[in-house]
Amino acid sequence: MFRYIYNKLKYSGFLKTMSNAGEQELIESKDDIELKTITGSLQSDLELIREVMGTSPDIKIHEFRYGENCEFKGAIIFVDGLVSNEIITDSILKPLKLYRNFNNYQQDSIQQTLDTVKQTIICAGEVTEKHTIGEVVESCLSGDTVFISDGFDKALVISTKGWEKRSINEPQTESVVRGPREGFTENFRTNTALLRRRIKSPKLRLDHLTIGEKTVTNVCVAYIEGVADPGIVETVKARLKSINTDSIIDSGYIEQFIEDHPFSIFPTIGYSEKPDVIAGRILEGRVAIISDGSPFVLTVPMLFVESFQSAEDYYIRPFFASLIRVLRYVAFFLTVTAPAIFIALTTxxxxxxxxxxxxxxxxxxEGTPFPAFLEAFILVMSFEILREAGVRLPRPVGQAISIVGALIMGEAAVAAGLVGAPMVITIALTAVAGFVVPEQMDSAAIMRIILLLLAxxxxxxxxxxGLxxxxxxxxxxxxxxxxxxxxxxxxxxxxxSYIRMPLWSMSKRPKGIASKDITRTNMEIPPSPIYANIPDNK
Amino acid sequence: MTIENSRISAGQFMFSIACFLHSSSLLTSFFVIITRNESWMPFVASIIICIPLIVSYVLLSKSYPGMNLIQINEAVFGRVAGKIVSALYVWFFFTLTSLNIRDLGTFVNKTTMVKTPISIIIILFLLLCVWSSYYGLEVVTRYSIVFLIISCVILFISIIAVYDLIELDNFLPMFDMPLNNYVQVSHIASTIPFGETVIFLMVTPYVDNAPKNLMRYFLGGFLLGSILILIVILRDISVLGNTIQYFSLPSFEVFRLGTLFQTISHMEIMFSILLIVLLYFKISVLFYVTMLAIAQLLNIRSYRPILLPCAALVVVYAFTAFKDVITHTKTAQETTPFFWTLFEILLPVLTLIVSFVKKKAKNKNNRKAVSK
Incomplete structure (x- = not known):
């Protein structure tokens, strides 16, 4: 039997190596094309580009003639939908086709003509020169327009990014009563701009890198130089660079690749959808990781207390904020232990x-048939099911689910004597308290079940x-x-941590996270009111 | 090469000592039985007596900065004699761990889980201690302040709860016993809770800015912890009076008597929380120190591989050490203080003296060498 398994393994392994080898060859040949430089002959260059990019209908290759007597052949290549058509028409095609002053064009000063095109004709924000087919294809796929022309051994990459994007909305996960309402979007540039608008210091660094072999996702590490610990910044960059995967769809992928304790139930990387929260954390010395295509920005290092700090805590006055924060700890404790304590007490x-x-x-x-543990376990599980159903369902059906699930099922279960009312109350309290600390909701659910078992x-x-x-x-x-x-x-x-002291008393950035520039406020403590320019009516 | 790489702050060290000492407030029955309602007087005396003892611990640690007790022994007594003394200390730490875990098992068994076999309680707790020791000193002492605050809050609540039961007459009569009793109680108090702080000599090299602040923080932790125990004893005496001698867990009785708002009665659960939390802390510190000492004695690179085997030995030892609680209390009153005196008073003081003499001799030699 072992031999059989061995053979099977060997066979499949053999197959694997075979197929791998084939793939490798294919990739290599493709790589070869991508490494080729622009030849200068328009037809052969376009041939190469077509070979790499295939014949998808959204890839547009537009050939045209321009120059004083239309003596030059040129082409622009772009991906339809990723570019802004207005920019292409107004800033590239129109000026190129209408420009007539190519008088001093000679065969040996190609560079000069290229410079003319680049500097005087094209009216776009950013124009760069690229040499290889690979670079050309890459910039094309990220929304730029490539201009190549007969006789030039370079390609001009013109920034024309302009795809449809979601507008800046109030985030659905972290809504506040008081405080800024804008949230990050899926668009990378919008997100960095939102961050820049909050922190105008030139020390805000946005270090850029791309991850993912296939998705080529833009990722950016944001921190304030001099405030963030350089060691942490380096660690973040090193871990990001070590990610070797084909796809980064959401920042959640990055989180799972770079976290310290993949086997812990606690998240060790924070996230937020709100620019003000991220700006606040960066100002505390943390490092943010913005990933293209995800409205959730990650921050490291994360502390346990961070889950209990809401953005609103800092916008309202400290007294109520402290009260609410203490209540959050109590609620977290309740959501983790309430069912377990109930079981322990009753049994x-x-x-x-x-x-x-x-x-x-x-x-x-008295009339309930199940042991208390089973009862609690069933209720906890059905609550999780209800929650999940509520999240996944199309919105119009949500109402029905909450009525059927929560009201009818709970009521009927008690009335039928399947579960006791005190147990339902306990689980309901647990469920409601769980929503108070959203960042630890999943870890709380797991801890709850562990403690339930132990109790x-x-x-x-x-x-x-357990605790x-x-x-x-x-x-x-x-x-x-x-x-x-x-x-x-x-x-x-x-x-x-447990309470939120007044802002002026937090004169130092958190110890351990921030490195050098520790002082935050340089004010008299507590600040005394200053009366200036009050006219002296004597 | 060091066995322990993490560092703890001086504050953490201080609160660890306080928390460690405060956990002994659950074991007051050892000496309360002897002097009953006057126990607080010899207790105060033993606090005062122990201050020079703590000072000598600190001096010992200061004269060999960066060394733990096992290393100091070797440096002072030489290789062979030092190893023998260290082995004795390892036995001492080991015994302390076993006795405390046995206490925990008995108490939990008595107060909350009456029908559960003690072995289950002990094994589970020890596994938890193994887990925390695995991560090293930082994790072991991390929650000292939190635990201390929890216990202070519970102490405060309990005092409010028994406020109307407090009778100052319970302190009377005073000085009604033979002098021997007072001396015996002072001896027990200074060896069983206070002298046990000798185990922190294993930890001192891993404290931030160790030699500089050590005196302040060691003494601070000692005083904080001992004053908390004193408050507990005063509370128990003022509520129970002379009947205190009949209970093996006086605090437990006090909690049982207390009422808050006339609805929350039977606050034993609070006592159980306190007991579990504090003894867990004490045992994990003791277990960690034992492992550290063994690793240091045997020159092992890490104590991690020996955690589980030693935990198994501790369980076995905890069961075989005493037949029952009565024997344990009897021994704790009559035999243990004398045993512990060797480790907590005689040996450290001897080490200190030998080290001083050695240093003097060295200085003299140096001076001779210079004068020649």
Whole structure:
């Protein structure tokens, strides 16, 4: 039998090497074409480009004549839909075809003619020279227009990017009552512009690189030089460069490729859809990673407390913000432990429940057929199913789902005596509290189930063991060299963890994250009101 | 080559000591049985007695900066004698770990999980300690402040809850016992909770700016922890009075008596939380220190491979050390303090003296060499 498996493996392995070899050859031949330089003969160049790009109908090759007596042959190549047609007509075709002053054109000064075309004729924002077919094809596919002409051994790449894009909307994941409402879009340039508009300092660096063999996704590392820790910036860049994959569809791909602890249930890379949040984090010394095609911008390093900091905390006055933040911690604790505590109390430690409450609970649980653990588990799971259904469903049906799922099913299950009402209340509380800390929602769901299991086996001891284990795990993980539980354990940066101190008291950037430029505000603490220019009416 | 690479801040070190000491507030029954409602007096005396002891620990650590206790032993007593002394210390750490985990098992078994076999509790807790020790000192001591704050909050709530049960008459009569009792209690108190801080000599080289702030933070942690225990003892005595001697867990009784808003009664669960959290911290520190000491003694590059085998030994030791709680309490009163005196008072002081003499001799030699 082993031999059979061995042979099978060998055979499939052999096949694999065979097919790989074929593929390799194909790629190599293609690479060869891409490495070829522009020859200067228009027909042969176009032939090569056609060979690389195929015959897709959206790839437009427009050949035309221009010059004083239409003596030059030229062509522009672009991808329909990625370019702005207005720019092509108004800034490339019209000027080229109407220009008549090629008097001093001679065969030996090709460069001069090219310079004329580049400098005086074409009216676009950015014109660069490219030499190889590969470069030409690449810029064509990213929305630029390529101009080649008979006799030139270079191609001009004219920036004409202009595809349809979504307008800047209020993000659906992080809505605020007070504060900026704009959100990132799928368009890379818009996102970097949104960031630049928030931080006008020239020290804001946007370091660019491309990832993905097939998708060739633009990725940009944004940080403020002198504020961000250079070590972290280097680590981020090194990890991004080490990504060797064919596709980056969303920034979520990048997150999974560069995170410190792929096996941890806790996210170690933060994300946000709001430019103000990202700008705030960059100003704290973090490094942002913007990826083309994704409205979610990543930030590293991420701390555990970051999940509890909402953007709005900083826009409203500190008192209510602190109250809300404490409530968030309580809600997180509840969403993780409430079902487990309920199970532990009802199955192991009934003596701890006040007597009247105990009577109520036991009366409610009297007719229910399942053990408490199973009941809780079914309810937790059905809640997750409901949530998932609510997210995926087409919007008009959502109402129906919430009514059928939440109201009828819950009500009917209690009325039919399948589950006890106290259990339904507990799970409902758990579910609602879970939405308070959206960034930790998935980790909370997993922890909840683990604790539920432990509580059903060992009661309160199980909960304690589980929680201590989770604390242990949080203490052990790091995000880009910064301990994940920084400022959770009362060592430093306490002004912005459990409560939000007034902005003027956060005069320093968080320790450990920012490197050199630590001071944030240089004001008297607390700021005293200044009265200036009040006319002195004596 | 160092076994431990992470560093902890001085504050973390201080709160670790305080938290470590505070966890002993659950074990007050050892000496409360002897002096009953007057226990706080010998306790205060032992705090005062222990201050010079702590100072001598710090001096010892300061005179050999960057070395832990095992390395100091080797440097002071030489290779063979040093190894023997270190082996004795390893046995001491090992025993402490086992005894504490046994205590934890017994207490949890008694207070919350009456029908669960102790072995399950012990094994699970020890696995947790193995997990935290695996990541090193930073993770082990990380939550010291959080745990300390939780325990302070619970202490505060419990005092409010039993406020109307407090009777100052319970402190009377004073000075009603033979002097021997006071001396015995001072001895127990200074060896069982306070002297155990000798284990932190294993950790001192890994504290940031170690030699400089050590005195302040070591003493600060010691005083913080001991004052918290004192508050616990005062609370227990003022509520229970002379009956305190009948309970093996006086704090547990106090929590049971307390009521908040006349609805939340039976606050034993709080005591259990406190007990589990604090003893978990204590045991993980002890276990970590034991592993560090063993690795240092045997010159192993890392203590990680020996974690699980040693945990198994600790479990076995915890079961075979004592037959039952009564034997344990009896031993803790009569035998253990004398054993521990060797490790906590005699040996460190001896080490300090030998190191001083050695240094003097060296200086003299140097001076002779210079004068020649």
């Amino acid at each position: 192991f430690h009934q003596e701890l429940i006040p007597t009247t409450l105990l009577f109520t609970i036991s009366a409610a649980r 059903s086996i060992l009661g309160a001891l199980g909960i304690a063991l 201590l284990g989770i604390l242990n795990h949080i203490a052990s993980i790091k995000s880009f060299g910064i301990p994940y539980c920084t400022s959770l354990t009362f060592h430093h940066n306490m002004q912005d």
